[in-house]
Amino acid sequence: MTLDKKKNMDDLDRKIIAATQSGLPLVKEPYQAIAQQLNIEPELLMQHMRAMLKTGQIRRIGAVPNHYKLGYTANAMSVWNVPDDKIYELGQQLGALSFVSHCYERPRFLPEWPYNLFAMLHGKSKDEVAEKVQEVVTLLGEHCAGYELLYSKQILKKTGLRLKEPSPK
């Protein structure tokens, strides 16, 4: 996908994203290395990246573990039916649990899809995930009107999201 026409990104931000989306260089002064590549002052690069962190355009800077390699081989999408007027409070609590990686409110489609709270759960076995589900059941208590677990059977497609380099003007 390309985002070259978006207003809320300036050209330099776009270049910074293109230069860092595959990762930070493993050298003692990584920001200097990127700045050199972009032909800008390191301080300017760091200013822009700090600004993107502040606006949330950069979620965080850090390591992304391969959860399968760490032994987390049981990964379920759990879906919960909770009252709309309680969802903010419950969503915050659910998202704070250490075994939840993503937690969102999504729309229901009644009657066939009553679930409005989604959380990805990760464990080292299906038994472990089942225990964690019980923790969530306890946490949601009387507010939970039903839930289901959807284990993935097969990855049918997975492509990285890549921004294009800004095109020269």
Added chain:
Amino acid sequence: MDELDRRIINYLQGDFPIDNSPYQIIAQKLDISEDELLKRLDHLLENRTLTRFGPMYDIQKLGGSFSLCAIRVPANRFEEVTQIINSFPEVAHNYERDHDFNMWYVLATESLAQIDITNQSIEDKTGLKVYNMPKIQEFFVGLHFQA
């Protein structure tokens, strides 16, 4: 993977500094040398224990749109429908899940309007109903896996 690798992985799931010598700062906190940290990180990326190290961008905040969509695909049409869905470049991920709603894909497009246009086109080509479930609120996105 030894104890130090685990400490590095757990520590680097937090916030990495934007500073002239960021690895030096982290190395000091872990009580190891900067060279050791760089060597370990290189190795963890090399053997795919880490999939990535660097800034994580929120594409939505950069102006793009995402949506999670589900379809109930009849078993005898599963392969055919998979081919149709996967042929759309807007489909970034597609998973088969163990449920009546058995196909779940993520659309990534440049605008909100394109989400609807793509789903309409998928409905036309498959003759199946698409359940478009974009996020309404985000409570947490992150990884705090204990290595």
